[in-house]
Amino acid sequence: MRPTAPKIGFDRFIRLEWAKKALEVRTGLAELDDLDVLLDEAHSGPSAKKKTRTVLNRLWLEPRKDLEPLAEHAVELFQSMPSVSPATLTWGMAIVTYPFFAKVAEIVGRLTSLQGDCTTAEVHRRMAEIYGEREGTRRMTNMVLQSMSDWAMLDRSSNGKILTRKNAILIDGPDLVRWMIRVILEAAGRPIKLGSLEARPEIFPFELGENLGFVVSSSTYLELATDSAGNQIVSSKV
Structure with missing residues (x-):
């Protein structure tokens, strides 16, 4: 029996303004009707809108049960830190919710780590090795790359063939x-x-800063330990 190709899941282009509005709905700063207005303006029919809502639901409105604590933590940060970027929070939720999104991010992160850019053809080739040579793989990879660009996390050339790190x-x-x-x-x-x-290549748009050991050790939900080789290892308590 041939192994089943991994599911894609993240199958829509998601504008940052839609993701931000969904986060605001979850936070209580906006109503579902406000989000519906944005989606109605951008979609030609109910089917397309429904598919976009499905992605937004999984990201913010109705995350998986095991990701609820992470989403709630993000909501708390969004409420308490006026400077926090909805794009940063949405990126985090995307890579834990959608392995396909995380894999695109990982590949782009690796390919751009040395020279700062890569071609979309390189990304498509590596994604096809994992998810198979099918039209859906190529189209959905483009959806993820387009979303990353709209979130201002990645630059794309005018012809869409070159990806450049910011x-x-x-x-x-x-x-x-x-x-x-x-x-x-x-x-x-x-x-x-x-x-x-x-x-970590999947978080290539970000820097975590200095004193990570102290930041981790002062957490109530992260744990810092030392293995037999003397390496400091970070794990989650929850």
């Missing part, structure tokens, strides 16, 4: 840094060496 965004504040580390651990599904957190 200057990394410094995640401001220990609470937000701890939340992003929690995201990384959730996406990886395992403990991670402290020294490798900053270099």
Whole structure:
């Protein structure tokens, strides 16, 4: 029996203004009707709108039960930190909710790590190796790349063939840094060496800053331990 190709899930272009409005709805700063107005203006019919709502639901409005604590933590940060970017929070929720999105982010992060740019053809080739040579893989990869660009996390050339890193965004504040580390651990599904957190390719648009050991050790939901080789290992308590 041939193995089943991984599911895609993230199958729509998601504008940042839609994601931000969905986050505001979850936070109580907006109503569902406000989100519906935005989606009605941008979609030609109910079917297209429904598919977009499905992605937004999974990101913010109705996340999986196991991701509810992470989404609620993001809501608390959004309420308490006026400077926090909805794009940063949505990126975090996207990589834990949608492995397909996380894999595109990982591949782009790796390909752009040396020279700062790569071609979309390279990304498509690597995604096809994982998800199969099918039209859906190519089209949905484009959806993710288009979303990343709209969120101002990645530059695309006018013809869409070249992807260029932007200057990394410094995640401001220990609470937000701890939340992003929690995201990384959730996406990886395992403990991670402290020294490798900053270099995780799936968070290539961001910098975690300095003193990560102190930031982790002062957390109530992250744990810092030392393995037999002397490496500091970060894990989640929840």
